[in-house]
Amino acid sequence: MPSDSHWQRMVLKRRASEGHQRVNIRGKRRASEINKTVQSTVLEKRKKVNPQFSILGFPNEILLDIYQHLDLSGRRGLRVNERMKRIEMDVEYHYRTLDIIIHENTLICDKIRIVVEKGKMREEIEMLKNTHFNRVNIISFVPIANDIIESMKFVNTKSMLYDYPNKKGVIIKKCKVNKRGLRWLYWIDLKLNLRIQKAIKKPSEFKKLKGTKILEGKLDVKYVKVEGLAADLMKAKEMMVADNHDPTTKCLTCCDDFVINDDKLVVEFKGIHECPCRCMGSVHFFVTNGKEDDSDDEWDSYEYESSIDWSDWDDEFDSDEEREDNYDIYRLSRANEDNRKPNLGEDSFPLLSLPPEIISNVFSFLPLKDRLRARVNRMLRSIESDSKYYVPGVQIEEPDDDGSTRLRRALLGAVFGFHHFFLADDKSYSTDFIKKIAQNIKIGFLFIEVHGTSPFHHELYSLIKTLKFTELTLILESYTDEMKKEIMADVNFREIIKLPKYLNLHAMGDAIGPEELFAIYKGMFCRTSNLCELKTEIKLEHLHSLGRLIEDAPESEDFMAKKIEIYISKYHGDEDYPLYDDENDDEEEEFDDDFLYRYHIFSGNFEIVVPHAVTDGIPFEFKMRWHETEELLVESKKGKKYMPIPEGETEN
Amino acid sequence: MVLITLVSSDEQNFPVERELLKQSGTIETLIVNMNLDDEDTDAAAMPIPLPNVKGDVLEKVIQWMEHHKGDPVKEGDNEDNNAEIVVPQWDDDFFKPAMYGSKHLELTVAASYLDIKNLLTLSCKAISNTFKGKTGPQIREEWGVPNEFTPEEEEAIRKENEWSE
Structure with a gap:
């Protein structure tokens, strides 16, 4: 095998030769292009001759x-x-x-x-x-x-x-920290925080820690916090100790007073300590059984693993000089x-x-709120953002005046396990939450109830547009008719209603007119939208207008162009019930007063559902459905009574 | 009863009932590839080395598999609402003593390596339960997670979480 230097010479030689030949032959190609070609050729050959590990x-x-x-x-x-x-x-x-x-x-x-x-x-x-x-x-x-x-x-x-x-x-x-070390820290007025992760389980070890005798106490210690404070804070801390002072559990050491408050979970150990150096200082020991000390916000700010050897706790310096000479008492690993x-x-x-995929798996078990809160550092935030999640239900609501809707919806959400998010009353919140969940969360059922047509609402709809969801319910109960019309005219709102597979526009009143419904119908019938079901309210005159629009539509959009079938069913709430038993097909069923009845008008896979009895001027529930498969179509007709249409009457 | 020997990273041998090992996708694949199910093959003479699992962890894994013998094995991922999965009492007791300890970590990693879906699911669920209802600082405190966010990042997270507080 040739040596590297030999190789380099060969390459240079060949490169010069090939470049020269090409210039002579073509005469027009730029030298740099030739060089590139030659280089790649050489590299290719080099790989073949001497496949190098890269x-x-x-x-x-x-x-x-x-x-x-x-x-x-x-x-x-x-x-x-x-x-x-x-x-x-x-x-x-x-x-x-x-x-x-x-x-x-x-x-x-x-x-x-x-x-x-x-x-x-x-x-x-x-x-x-x-x-x-x-x-x-x-x-x-x-x-x-x-x-x-x-x-x-x-x-x-x-x-x-x-x-x-x-x-x-x-x-x-x-590191090793002893009394000398602590005093040194007071002397230079630094803040020291240590945390012991290994539990100290035996009282004898605790004795070592404090250099004092221990009275009754359960010492299953997980964390120790040692904090040196400047002298000006001493009085306040003294008061705190005095308040907690319990003469029955008072311990004395040669130079310090300690108070131990002991219960099942927490042993708190506080001491007042006079710094022998330049200032008066205090030292506090909080020894807890892994429980957060709520009274001290600073606690959360420190998260460092440490182990402390307290065995030489009682060591003393004879002089400041000796102390300064002994900085290296901190034997740092x-x-x-x-x-x-x-x-x-x-x-x-x-x-x-843990590998990111396992952490991601852990996140997938968390409800949305906990998952968002668990992004406590960059790595976890990155893992959370990179994982896709399915959330069965999210409710976004703006509270109404009396708060009753809020309570009702909150209860409803709790029953169905939805994640509930209220907009603040004064709209002072940010919309960052929506931006965040739009990144990686797929929502099953999205429920939105807002009140208003301000620029904020326009922005809100533009953000909701970025969410991924299967089913959408929009409640516009508190809107006036003018506001509803304004909403329907909102470009973002119109975009939103094209996104879900199932859409429920509740309390739309006159806002959703025949033209809007016809546009939705076209999207569903011609499959230019994702929508498979629309549920809303409509007035009879609007239904007639919609019928006329459908009739005038080109053939590709014409409901009547396919075979029309009409079925009748009884229903209660949103549920259809079988109208008669399959075994007794021939039996005529009498109308049951406990139920309402409705017509299902099919044209191919498309279905329109209207009530059997409607009143002029009063909105009634209206549904349009697209059955994606033949199986769903057959299932939809099941239990409903087929009503043959007399010849020549389809146009009615 | 056919026994198959598993060898941990520290060279400990664990003879395990063949039936139990069906819960581990990794070992099941090895058994099939090594033809250990064949009557002609002497399974006892062909131990399966598991270089990524220590003996004490493997022992716990086997203990878990013994308890869950015959449980249906979870197939693939789906869009189930994982948040609703409940850790059974036995498993809760099984995980709890080592919840914040390194053994739980090793057990979870071993479940992932051995492809024991149910164990991995329950173990992760048990970890996730410790996050529930906790604030960020509480989670950091309990798990010793460093907070490396800049004040700006912290503020961005706070704003995103504003509605969830």
């Missing part, structure tokens, strides 16, 4: 897997082209954790140690934007300058600094191999390390 031949998911085994420098080095860069930066695939450790002028990131010039820390951190991790822990040995804090916002981390823009901050992961793969060996459940 990393770019791998599918994206394999490349991602490769990335996971690389350290940061390797990852950055692999950004060799746009595709590789895109894969590396793809937020959807951020699964791993990266620790960035800032220690004096050194930035230790993954396995790379970078000595940073003064003032360049921010620049270095910005370089880490969109690295291939879903969680970046910023760990600092030193007070962090404000400009660095600013840059951290751009690193792909969930940073507490968003919530505390004016505070300096430290997050410590897997760097990202290691365990962080690169889902860490299945620990007790914690790394939800985000």
